Amino acid sequence: MDGIHDLGGRQGFGLIDVDEPEQPFHHPWEARLLGLVRAMGRPGDWSIDWFRHCRELIDPVDYLTRPYYDQWLQTYAAMMVKSGVATVAEIAAGTGKPSAVPTSPPMKPADVDSAKRAVVRFDRDSRAAAAFKVGDAVRAKGHGASGHTRLPAYVRGRRGDIVAYHGAHVLPDANALGEATAEPLYTVAFAAAELWPEAAGRRDSVRLDLWQSYLDRP
Amino acid sequence: MDGIHDLGGRQGFGLIDVDEPEQPFHHPWEARLLGLVRAMGRPGDWSIDWFRHCRELIDPVDYLTRPYYDQWLQTYAAMMVKSGVATVAEIAAGTGKPSAVPTSPPMKPADVDSAKRAVVRFDRDSRAAAAFKVGDAVRAKGHGASGHTRLPAYVRGRRGDIVAYHGAHVLPDANALGEATAEPLYTVAFAAAELWPEAAGRRDSVRLDLWQSYLDRP
């Protein structure tokens, strides 16, 4: 979707807080929320891409102003409401009864040590043939998608070069809708001069990991 | 510029306040600010497009949250500071001495009645030949501009049809920089299906007034 989250190359944003303290968390509630997200039981219809899409759907002003982990909280809360495990009123009040919606069991403290080393893979066996090879020129699709996609606006319609091939990976556009599809995934390098009107003559490039259906022959 | 102001087609924004009261102003300060803008003396280097560009440069969160006329105020204040007629400290304090920068004389109450009927034209005599004619297919340029431009992101790279020709009009991209250039101006119709991934089969269209340098042959 052409949401506020698609920030690459947007002009008018201010300075970066380069003097932020080095500590991983700046408020206890941040760490708490992260821990909570890792430990909670979940309905079976959640996925990383559904989570991302739900965060993208936060009101644009909230997206730009509410603290980061606060947005995670609101996103998980929205997913809980949508999946029927809790109501807005229950979350606001901090009370409720177990719902009828099946969820995975809550993590036990003793399981954290193995969970912290758990590795989730997104590559898949797939018979989908790779349409491009390293060295090929490609052009990113001009259209985005109405729903979740990982093709940022700033490369749409731009010409780039395949610099790596990673086999088939789960396609976010479909995964956000609960559909398991995998597609060849490539790293594509775009010259800055191809992306930005002020970058003529510059030598820097931006590299993105893009799925096959995001790409056309140039 | 690819600023927050370029809102056409951005998704995730909420409902429209369709029940807004019909009165032209909802707070006395709104009317006051509008009147002030119409009555004030101005430095010679201001233009409608420099004003627009300066508003586009407001912090994105302020752009989305501060009231509309408040943004006008901040834009005029920024232009005053840039042109050297006032400092930020003077504006914040509401005091100051006349500056050395020449400005047009402040409008007198008796002049409002003629000023309210004054018409400013943006068409110019120009020898620039029209490259397109009504009925021609065109494609909007894929790149925007780093500075001020009136080619919205949502039509860039899209194919449309010329439906009207208006002679040469002042080019905003140049006008914002204080340069007087005029270029042929056209109305271009873009089919919704050409603009939006979800609009296949739809019959609606969007029409924009676009300058010749914004357009290529398809």
Added chain:
Amino acid sequence: MTKHDPAAIQAIHRELHEHLPSDSALRVKALESVLVAKGMLDPEAVDRWVEVYSEEIGPKRGARVVARAWVEPAFRARLLEDAGKAIEDIGFEGWASAHLKAVENTGVIHNIVVCTLCSCYPIAVLGVPPTWYKSAPYRARVVRDPVGVLDEFGVRLPEGVEVRVWDSTAELRYLVVPQRPAGTEGWSLERLARLVTRDAMIGTERDLPLGPGKAR
């Protein structure tokens, strides 16, 4: 280029954001004082402009233009040919009226106006725009989903009506001429003008009711 330097303006905006009072009314007071102190403003001229845009220049002007186009075929023809010139007949020329363009609704075409990049609006004939016209939701959505936006305004388009969205990207300004309601044969210009709403001339209303006001 240095004179019109975007980076400098961004830095000034940050400074203003930091130093100006947050309350808009206080900000306006401060700006008015400084302009007066600098000899750049006569507050009585401001008073006059406030009167003009509060009472005189508003959608009643557009309504007269539309009603006249309904009853006078020659005026309608002039309006569609060059609206900026045609409204001079009525003395309505002014701010942003030079390149006014009238677009007419028909049984199969519905027009709706927006300015996605800022807030361009035919002020000379409609007065100052409503806040929603300048808001992000309207500007973002109406070009992408005009039918959804119309639905939000309570308008359900008949099957087969083609929507034309006019995005005011240049100095042309668009005035929608709604359809004359059936059952108004023989009405006076004044009586007809009372039917024509601001929203109908923006295009967020379509069928003008003969009764009092919108049914939303």
Added chain:
Amino acid sequence: MTKHDPAAIQAIHRELHEHLPSDSALRVKALESVLVAKGMLDPEAVDRWVEVYSEEIGPKRGARVVARAWVEPAFRARLLEDAGKAIEDIGFEGWASAHLKAVENTGVIHNIVVCTLCSCYPIAVLGVPPTWYKSAPYRARVVRDPVGVLDEFGVRLPEGVEVRVWDSTAELRYLVVPQRPAGTEGWSLERLARLVTRDAMIGTERDLPLGPGKAR
């Protein structure tokens, strides 16, 4: 599709915005209570995760990976070939490490990492990302003006260095391997690891000083 309905989520977000307390700490308390009340959460597991991400999983891990690559050519080769697999040697595998990719700075190449669409980050080796990494200014600007962003971080690139910006749009995660500073010949892995900063592994720092910390 109905299950994963964006319009429904937008409406729920509006409701949550209206009904949840505005203070983030209170919001987290409320969410924790409701999850516990529903039998979906063991608060002691949360305590453990807080320890893990506060103390155990952080940039010191990445620093060890980088230092080892500097001193062990065979490890460096494995790291550049398949970083996700290579870090299993050290027991650093975990969240989002499956498709880890190491990109090496050289005298003529500087790498810098971002996620313009959200906040993807190599958590297993760098811990949780700094707030600026997830902020709009960094995400918006670094792909468009990496030299300007580096300048803001106090980095001036030597003439002729090519910048490669890695935008983490898929499940690959990028770890920048900075250059080993001159004058560190014969140093132990532990001593070298102490030189390697988080920012250097994101790419917003380039030349690692031998003295204590950044000179910003």
